[in-house]
Every structure is written in structure tokens, then in C-alpha cells.
Amino acid sequence: MKIYYDYFDSPVGQLTIFSSGEYIVKISFEGENFDEGFFCKYFRSPSFINKDESVIKRAKEELCLYFKKSLKKFDLPLLLLGTEFQKRVWEELLKIPYGGLRSYKDIAENIGIPEGARAVGQANNKNPIPIVVPCHRVIGKRGELVGYGGGLNIKKYLIELEKGNF
Template sequence: MKNTAIVQTFLGPVIISEQDGFITELFFAEDTQLNAVNRITPLLKEAEKQLLEYLSGIRKTFDLKIAPQGTEFQKTVWSTLHRIPYGETRSYKQVAEIIGRPEASRAVGMANSKNPILILTPCHRILGTDGKLVGYAGGLERKKRLLELEKNYV
């Protein structure tokens, strides 16, 4: 059974879902999604606690079991994102090189855009090759604020 919590943050409401003891989704909610049924579990309480600690600059890493759903390539990209240190960024090209597919910058971008567990899987730390903010499922303003938050607390 999928359980869901809505968490109010300074970036707007966030929906976190868990199933079978794993976080499966974290995304910014649209107004129409705020009617989701809240079924709070101990894991969702812990996820909320850790998310709010992160957003207040207290937490630098997350200690939650996650199970993102995606292709093997997407999972490889998302796994690589977890190795980018707090307060640092990488380009799509750099991630493509890290995973041994230097020609796959666009595919890395597409995998990034499909990340189902925002913030916990830090796709906001990926920039364009020129260092510009590009693409973020939560919107570029939120991406900018997350990067500023990390820069301020590094």
C-alpha cells in the first residue's frame, strides 16, 4: 500500500510517498494534489523530519531507504547524483563522463528530469555545461534556492 504525506516547506508543499518501507516519491505539489489522502507512517514522519532539517541547514545528507522506479540507465544516473557532495554541483556532461557514457549528456538530462525523489536524490546539483541553471522538475526558482541554501551552510 502506498502511503503519502504532505509537508509544508518554504519552497511550497511537498508530497512524500512510501511503499513497503521505502520512499518512492518526493515532489512539489500542485494545488490539485493537496487533496491527497495523508496516511502518515513512521517512515514518512522520519522523512519529513529529515527534509525539514535539510531545508533549515541542519542536515547535509539523508538516511532514508529509497526505491526510485525507473530504467537501469536512470537508476545509474540517480545513483551518481548521490555522490555529489552537499554544496557542490556537476554538469550533465560531467555526470555522463562519471557513468562512462561521455556522449550521453542529453540522456543524463532526461534521466534527471524523471527523478521521482527530488531533493533526496539531489538532481538540483546538476547545471548546464556553462554553469547555468537549466531544467528542474520543481522549477528553476526552487533549484536556485536549494543551491543557495547548500552554499550558505556548506
Template sequence: MHRQHHVIDSPYGALTLVATDGTLSGLYMTDQRHRPAEETFGDRDPAPFAPTVAQLEAYFAGDLKEFDLPLRLDGTPFQRSVWQQLLEIPYGRTRSYGELAAALGKPAASRAVGLANGKNPISIIVPCHRVIGAGGALTGYGGGLDRKKQLLAFESGAFADGVLASGAAESGSTLF
């Protein structure tokens, strides 16, 4: 297993991109919860990240709504199923932990979904920031609640004071 990493600037601070055997396997924010130790990221080399950087730049410019990159999501089968559900949440929309648990056929597993969501290794691209608490409240985010608010506001502008604007808390609602 060969790992490489590259650090880029973003509107939300430095982002560390990690590739395993040439495939994106990590996107970590500064001070992110569950961020692996730096020494596990491998050699610093920008070469394998050109497509990722180009798509992130387009996303941050507001020109890209859906990423199209090969991903290596290393985790338990349950975690990978949760992360796959995250990839199904469209840009500008949110889902609650309970809705994700129900979509997995495990309606009582919203806490387990929350734990798996928090360990998502590829932030932004696998949009864990689009998961909210019951009633539309903004809850935990590995990159910090301020970043979650910023990302959701960037995608929609519909958030105010940590709670979805009126009418936006419905299942699968659009945020703009």
C-alpha cells in the first residue's frame, strides 16, 4: 500500500488530500476530529491529486455541484454503507441521521449512522456536512460546526443561527 498526500488551500482552511495506491482515500481539514496522524499520510506529492484539486476548485467557485472522482473509502461494511448514502444526498439538500438510518433499512440506528458519519475520511466530496439533526438542527461535524455552517451556507444560504431556515427541515428539502 503506497500513500501520498498534498495540502491545498480552500475557503475553509487548509485541506490535506491523501491517496492510497493513487486513489483518493482522505480529505482532512485542519483540526478535524478523527484525523489520522500525519505520518500515516505518506510522501508529499501533488501528482496524483490534479483531478481532485481541479474539481475542488470548481466546487469552491460554485461551478461544480457533483464530484466525479474515484474514491477509496476504507472502513467497516456499515461505515461504507453510510458513506455511500452520503454520496446520494444532492448538492443543496440535507438528510437527517434518522433518514439515513431508515434508508439503510435500520431505522433504529441513527446514533450508529452519526458515528459513521463522523468518521467519514473524505470530507466535502463525501458530503457529511449535509447531514443534520432531527428538526433541522445543526449537530456535530468532524471539521467543526462553524465549517459545517459555512459549507451549508455556501451551498444554499438557507441557514441562520445554526438552525435551518423555516420550511427547510423537511425530508430531502432543497435549501435554496
């Protein structure tokens, strides 16, 4: 299976965008270790090709518009790779509007597991497509910024960007 990838220079650092050719499957932050095991788990004998193919081009265009505050909702073909529970959480994240915030508890309640805030946090931590699947919009129940794969400074930047503070 061919996995395409290319780089996008963003205000939060260089992002690496991975595609199956049809779908975006992962976005990694600068400095994040390359995890070939992630791909081996879901794709048979993945081979990696550095190519700016059409789905990646589209992702770059949409990310560019997002960072310019001209795009409020991504319209990319996504292949969410995770457990069924993780996918439920990530699909719920896609419902959080641009500039909106929800607590881990809110997400847990929305997916029918009111005591599942911690499990939601763990699923958030495994989100393979950050920014597009907006895990940065999930905060602690008291409004505090907690946990983000790209670092809290990036989470804060994305929240402030969506509030219009840049």
C-alpha cells in the first residue's frame, strides 16, 4: 500500500500530511516522531512516497485558508484510523463548530458515556488528524487548557486564532 506524504509550513510549525491517495489519514506536527507502526497497523506493507498528490494539495489549500481565518469547516476526505470508540469520539469532535469549545465531559455525555471523560481524553490524545479533527477545541471542565499532542502552546494558538485574536 502506498502512503503519500508532503509537508506544509504553517504558523504552528511544519506539518506532515499523509494520504492513502484517496483520503487524509494522518497529520503530524513538527518534531513528532515518525511512527511507521501506526501505518503498519492499518495498511499492509506500507511504502512511503514523498509526493504532493491531489488530496494532499487540497489539504494544504484548506489548511492555508484555515490559518488565514477564511475557512471555518474542513471538507476533506478523511479515513479515521482507530478503535470504534476512538472513531465515535473523533466524529463527535467534528461537530464542534469553529471557535466553539467543549469539555471532555461534554463529549463523553454526547456519545452516551457520561462517566467517560478520561476515556475521551485518551481518544483525543490518539487523534491522527489534528486541526482538521478539532481536538484542540476540547478543554477541561473548568475551562482550563489540558493536553494536546502538538503541545499546549499550539492548542492555545488554535483556540485564539478561531476566537479572532490574531
